[in-house]
Amino acid sequence: xxxxxxxxxxxxxxxxxxxxxxxxxxxxxxxxxxxxxxxxxxxxxxxxxxxxxxxxxxxxxxxxxxxxxxxxxxxxxxxxxxxxxxxxxxxxxxxxxxxxxxxxxxxxxxxxxxxxxxxxxxxxxxxxxxxxxxxxxxxxxxxxxxxxxxxxxxxxxxxxxxxxxxxxxxxxxxxxxxxxxxxxxxxxxxxxxxxxxxxxxxxxxxxxxxxxxxxxxxxxxxxxxxxxx
Amino acid sequence: xxxxxxxxxxxxxxxxxxxxxxxxxxxxxxxxxxxxxxxxxxxxxxxxxxxxxxxxxxxxxxxxxxxxxxxxxxxxxxxxxxxxxxxxxxxxxxxxxxxxxxxxxxxxxxxxxxxxxxxxxxxxxxxxxxxxxxxxxxxxxxxxxxxxxxxxxxxxxxxxxxxxxxxxxxxxxxxxxxxxxxxxxxxxxxxxxxxxxxxxxxxxxxxxxxxxxxxxxxxxxxxxxxxxx
Numbered sequence: 071x072x073x074x075x076x077x078x079x080x081x082x083x084x085x086x087x088x089x090x091x092x093x094x095x096x097x098x099x100x101x102x103x104x105x106x107x108x109x110x111x112x113x114x115x116x117x118x119x120x121x122x123x124x125x126x127x128x129x130x131x132x133x134x135x136x137x138x139x140x141x142x143x144x145x146x147x148x149x150x151x152x153x154x155x156x157x158x159x160x161x162x163x164x165x166x167x168x169x170x171x172x173x174x175x176x177x178x179x180x181x182x183x184x185x186x187x188x189x190x191x192x193x194x195x196x197x198x199x200x201x202x203x204x205x206x207x208x209x210x211x212x213x214x215x216x217x218x219x220x221x222x223x224x225x226x227x228x229x230x231x232x233x234x235x236x237x238x239x240x241x242x243x244x245x246x247x248x249x250x251x252x253x254x255x256x257x258x259x260x261x262x263x264x265x266x267x268x269x270x271x272x273x274x275x276x277x278x279x280x281x282x283x284x285x286x287x288x289x290x291x292x293x294x295x296x297x298x299x
Numbered sequence: 300x301x302x303x304x305x306x307x308x309x310x311x312x313x314x315x316x317x318x319x320x321x322x323x324x325x326x327x328x329x330x331x332x333x334x335x336x337x338x339x340x341x342x343x344x345x346x347x348x349x350x351x352x353x354x355x356x357x358x359x360x361x362x363x364x365x366x367x368x369x370x371x372x373x374x375x376x377x378x379x380x381x382x383x384x385x386x387x388x389x390x391x392x393x394x395x396x397x398x399x400x401x402x403x404x405x406x407x408x409x410x411x412x413x414x415x416x417x418x419x420x421x422x423x424x425x426x427x428x429x430x431x432x433x434x435x436x437x438x439x440x441x442x443x444x445x446x447x448x449x450x451x452x453x454x455x456x457x458x459x460x461x462x463x464x465x466x467x468x469x470x471x472x473x474x475x476x477x478x479x480x481x482x483x484x485x486x487x488x489x490x491x492x493x494x495x496x497x498x499x500x501x502x503x504x505x506x507x508x509x510x511x512x513x514x515x516x517x518x519x520x521x522x523x524x525x526x527x528x
Binding site: 134188196197198201204205212213214218219235236237238 | 363417425426427430433434441442443447448464465466467
């Protein structure tokens with residue numbers, strides 16, 4: 071594949087750029103140690119993410135993801151019997167998705183990619199959440215794109231169309247980077263180039279068998295290397 | 300004035316954050332020296348800016364500012380008899396507004412402000428131009444807002460309304476920062492807080508007599524100081 075006409079990369083964030091499962095489990099273990107709780111924190115993380123996926127797929131009025139995740143965080147505390155938290159600790163817990171840590175290769179990879187490409191977040195997070203996360207993790211986005219104006223979630227084609235309009239670019243000038251095949255399939259349907267990045271636990275399917283995947287990278291550093299050729 | 304509920308600052312860019320006149324004059328003198336041209340480069344800069352202001356005020360279909368400035372740059376070359384440029388040099392000249400330098404206080408001031416506030420560009424530049432300029436000048440915006448979707452220019456109230464929608468904030472939570480009174484007057488009409496920043500040659504009016512100006516700062520460092528109180 072030729073990369074010469076790619077001008078911008080759009081990145082999925084949760085799972086692809088930041089490690090939600092690892093951060094939640096780590097934060098949970100810290101909390102558990104302080105409060106003397108015995109909890110399977112990886113299960114907590116997966117359950118929290120699952121609640122978001124269900125909310126995304128549900129019909130009904132669109133809601134900003136930070137609200138969905140906050141409400142789900144409250145439910146998680148009940149379901150896993152995580153008790154003894156102060157009001158401030160509960161609030162901090164429910165806002166944890168705005169303080170997720172990047173995968174170790176993410177920042178150096180993005181720095182290299184930024185020298186050549188415009189970098190945009192294209193997450194299902196509403197813009198306020200995406201910006202908070204970028205500030206926390208120092209993600210060097212040139213632009214933060216969010217579903218706020220179209221009020222639908224990926225993989226709706228309207229999200230990818232919004233991104234092209236905002237960037238003022240054609241699909242073949244933009245590469246979607248994600249650790250999830252459904253995201254890349256939908257981007258490709260709108261004419262994007264696509265790069266799959268392997269992240270532990272994110273994707274059960276086989277990217278080598280997906281005809282809509284243009285490039286497969288081990289991580290963001292490897293993506294920068296492959297796109298520099 | 301209480302600043303406690305301000306969560307975001309929106310910045311005018313041309314004249315307020317970057318020094319278009321100084322950069323164009325400097326670049327012009329460099330070009331003039333190389334080509335043996337005698338040209339009043341400050342007059343060139345003012346004429347170029349004037350053409351944009353006229354285009355902004357004209358009725359008719361909205362056009363992205365980078366296109367307006369590019370076409371005006373071509374006209375400037377004819378009007379001031381700037382000749383002997385290669386095609387690449389003409390192209391570089393016409394794109395000069397994407398390579399303007401920040402005022403000396405801008406980057407340190409923004410860095411201080413970013414510790415406390417969300418920072419967004421709210422320029423009449425279309426987003427592609429604003430992003431190019433941010434990359435050139437290392438402007439640490441959390442978000443770049445542009446008139447692309449509303450397809451009107453400041454001071455149309457629709458631009459400020461778009462900014463509030465995108466930021467998900469109320470007017471009193473956002474402060475518009477500009478070196479031009481018309482910008483602050485229009486922002487105030489949509490409920491924004493307003494900060495006037497003095498920049499040489501940008502504003503003929505008297506900000507101390509403007510009832511819609513909440514704060515007057517000498518530069519971005521002074522703005523950071525005043526907002527930290």
